Amino acid sequence: MSVGRIRPGRGRRLAGHLAGMSAAALLMGAATLDTGAATLDTGAAAPDTNTGAGLPEPVPDPSASAARPVPAMDRAYPVALTVPALDLHTAEFVRLGLTDAGRLAAPGPWEAVGWWSGGPTPGEEGAAVLAGHVDSREGPAVFFGLEELERGHRIRVDRADGSTAHFAVERVAQHAKDDFPTRRVYGGTSGRAELRLITCGGAFDTASGHYTANTVVYARLIP
Secondary structure, X not given: OXXXXXXXXXXXXXXXXXXXXXXXXXXXXXXXXXXXXXXXXXXXEEOOOXXXXXXXOOOOOHHHHHOOOOOOOOOOOEEEEEEHHHOEEEOOEEEEOEOOOOOEOOOOOOOOEEEEOOOOOOOOOEEEEEEOOOEEOOEEOOOOOHHHOOOOOEEEEEEOXXXXXXXXXXXXXXXXXXXXXXXXXXXXXXXXXXXXXXXXXXXXXXXXXXXXXXXXXXXXXXX
């Protein structure tokens, strides 16, 4: 497993990130990923990625929704994730189910990417969901810097059947945890194959030991 987390010039940002975290936050493992979820009527589950104090959501580009959908792929489990803009490549995946409270379980290892196994696989019709931690007591975790992605950045998911699903980022949003758009993240996609990457975002609340928001990357399958 290889996770290239820090690109040249990102060291200062990481130092500032860690300096802004209190000692209490570091001791608690500041990267607790809230992935609570309510099961949808569609059979999809939405994590507790409700993000408090979030940014206004970007207005979708009409040209993106008008783009001709790429035919969806057959079901095949993800085995590797590559995000060139973040120098990220990892083959460490874990399957995520729901907790007794109906929330999406968080990945255990800080460096692992969790795939919600109750939903589509990346490349299948629908919204495939991958979740990961942003940081840990030791430093950045697998999805550190996710908020830096921009429209057009590429994401590649290698699949167990030997195929590769290629995605293009459509937008990145931060959602308050008390106002998380469950159906938008987990619901129907009008026949398209889409991908969501989710991690912690917003400020860190030392009282609860959780971040106040979640960063969500919205991407669509491309040829």
